[in-house]
Amino acid sequence: MADAREQHRRHRATDPVPAAQHYFTPEPAVPSAPRRVELVLPDTRFDLETDRGVFSPNRIDAGTKLLLLEDPLRDELSPGGPGREPASRTFVDLGCGYGAIALTLARRHPDATIWAVDVNERALALCRANAAALGLANVVVGREDELPAAGATGAVSAVYSNPPIRVGKAALQGLLDRWAARLAPGGRLLLVVRRDLGAESLERWLAERGWAPARLAARAGYRVLQARPCPSEAP
């Protein structure tokens, strides 16, 4: 929590938009106004509860939907799919918001555990409520410091994220570094970023780290990027 508050404080010092209005504020000040949005994908659909004070409350974000459509693990891990088993069946939705990515993964991989992580308490409560309403018991929702095994390295097979670009480059890179260190050998980052919010500079940074970024999709102003922080150890 200290990290999120520090991120929030630093942002307030440099951004003209009041920090309390940002989707990554730990406790949104904007009054609650619950509503529902529909997520429709070729393999699943569900309604999700959303609210003011969280990211994209009125509709599923187009980048989020693109990441879910282009998710390479959907086919690789489907019965009869070509993929190798990942070393662990733990996936992370980093910056889960109200849960579109985490809940889709939970439904696609009922035998996996999905960690849904955020700093925004309203988003976490929505994600928890949405998982319960959909009967998805394989989702563990919490802040980074609340997840029991989150400190372990090698615990995670993939980190999915529509990342919080607006926290700033240094904070974002620190976040990705921290979660990349928790990947199992051969694990990957799967990210969606808007081109006009720095997809290409993020891609360059991933390459500089030696994480072999691959562009899985480039559509409607978004890039879906895959990076492998420990490629040489792939199982």
Ligand SMILES: C[S@@+](CC[C@H](N)C(=O)[O-])C[C@H]1O[C@@H](n2cnc3c(N)ncnc32)[C@H](O)[C@@H]1O
């Ligand atoms: C672009 S939004 C994506 C939300 C959701 N995954 C979706 O696709 O609708 C990024 C999310 O990252 C969260 N976030 C910001 N800083 C974070 C941090 N340090 N750790 C985890 N999540 C963070 C924000 O609160 C926000 O919910």
